[in-house]
Amino acid sequence: MKNKVLPLEISGVNVPAGKRKKVEIPIAQLFDTTKMSIPVEIVRGKESGPILFVSAAIHGDEINGVEVVKRLLASKRINSRMKGTLIAVPIVNSYGFNRNSRYLPDRRDLNRCFPGSVNGSLGSQIANTFMTEVVEKSTHGIDLHTGAIHRTNLPQIRAFLDDDETSRLAQAFGVPVLINSNIRDGSLRQSALDKGIPILLYEGGEALRYEEKVINTALYGILSVMEAIGMIRTKERKRRKRTKEVHTARSSAWIRAPYSGSLRVQSKLGSLVNKGEVLGVISNPYGSDKAEVTSTKTGIVIGMTLLPLVNKGDAMFHIAMFSDSEAVEERLEFFDEILEEQYEER
Ligand SMILES: [Zn+2]
Known part of the structure; x- marks a missing residue:
């Protein structure tokens, strides 16, 4: 019934x-x-x-x-x-x-x-x-x-x-x-x-x-x-x-700008970054005083700024830490493929 x-x-x-x-x-x-x-x-x-x-x-x-x-x-x-x-x-x-x-x-x-x-x-x-x-x-x-x-x-x-x-x-x-x-x-x-x-x-x-x-x-x-x-x-x-x-994720952390300036991003959403890896470069408007921003964590980039101008202390990259970050990166790549298939099937 x-x-x-x-x-x-x-x-x-x-x-x-x-x-x-x-x-x-x-x-x-x-x-x-x-x-x-x-x-x-x-x-x-x-x-x-x-x-x-x-x-x-x-x-x-x-x-x-x-x-x-x-x-x-x-x-x-x-x-x-x-x-x-x-x-x-x-x-x-x-x-x-x-x-x-x-x-x-x-x-x-x-x-x-x-x-x-x-x-x-x-x-x-x-x-x-x-x-x-x-x-x-x-x-x-x-x-x-x-x-x-x-x-x-x-x-x-x-x-x-x-x-x-x-x-x-x-x-x-x-x-x-x-x-x-x-x-x-x-x-x-x-x-x-x-x-x-x-x-x-x-x-x-x-x-x-x-x-x-x-x-x-x-x-x-x-x-x-x-x-x-x-x-x-x-x-x-x-x-x-x-x-x-x-x-x-076990935890997550924001990587903040160590200096003010313009940011050239070298990482992307969903990618695996290792501790010490360069995420981007900050320089002044003359293109000098270049400084690399490195990740303090190993994990997946789950959020990031889209504004190329940063002040010291601005949140730039949100990194999530997993027990197996490599598996997460692989899964993310596979997920994109599944999504495309599903979209075509609709
Ligand atoms: Zn909201």
Whole structure:
């Protein structure tokens, strides 16, 4: 016998089983009375199952995720034959999104305002609305991010991997690199976790860009998670190809600029660097006073600056350390091939 599908109401709108609806969750309007909202599209299967939210642009300028959600909603696999419900939230921070900005109008970071409160700051109120209308109605979550402005990240999952269900989701997502993280930072991830809702944070690419590889990696990751939690059927062909070999970093560290100047990068995302290896060269505007920047760690480059001008102390390269970094580098190369195949198959 099929399990009865429980009612689901978001922002006062009832979404029956087997139906698809767009809902605008109202948030504070602009000075000129322009209405603002968190746009949400809900897709409910006819059968009961997990309720997965996928959110993007909590940092308004991290727009790769917006495109990921758009393509996810366009996927043929997202339909009433699903078990359970997808709550797709392409833009959490509409204020920042409309201004190409990471922040809220009062310069707060929305992802530091969780879980929020009814009478707090604008960010705190939006966080509270998002928690009550979306997160607390879900059983699982995926939050999509990119590097900050002028920084790029290797596609990676950050999650609290000590939790069994979170770890299972992270493995299922299938990106080669996982970062275990349990920071108490007022983020959506922390607040979801505190409510017992397993959540993945996907990081990939840079702010204010659409990057095909980053978008496709996220899209296939989300669909793989939906397979793993039984929302959609596993594609046989895909399962064979997509070996779930993932590696969890033991720790990570930023290599900072030892001098101010202009930086010529000699390393790339996903590459293995050894301790003492040259990552880049900093020189002054005359091209003299060249100084090599060497890695203080052996590991994989998982993030780096894209701005060629650095001040002393600026974070330049983010290196993650693994028990077997060579295996990670190999896996990353193989993963790129798999991704291309999957893209062609689509
Ligand atoms: Zn972010």
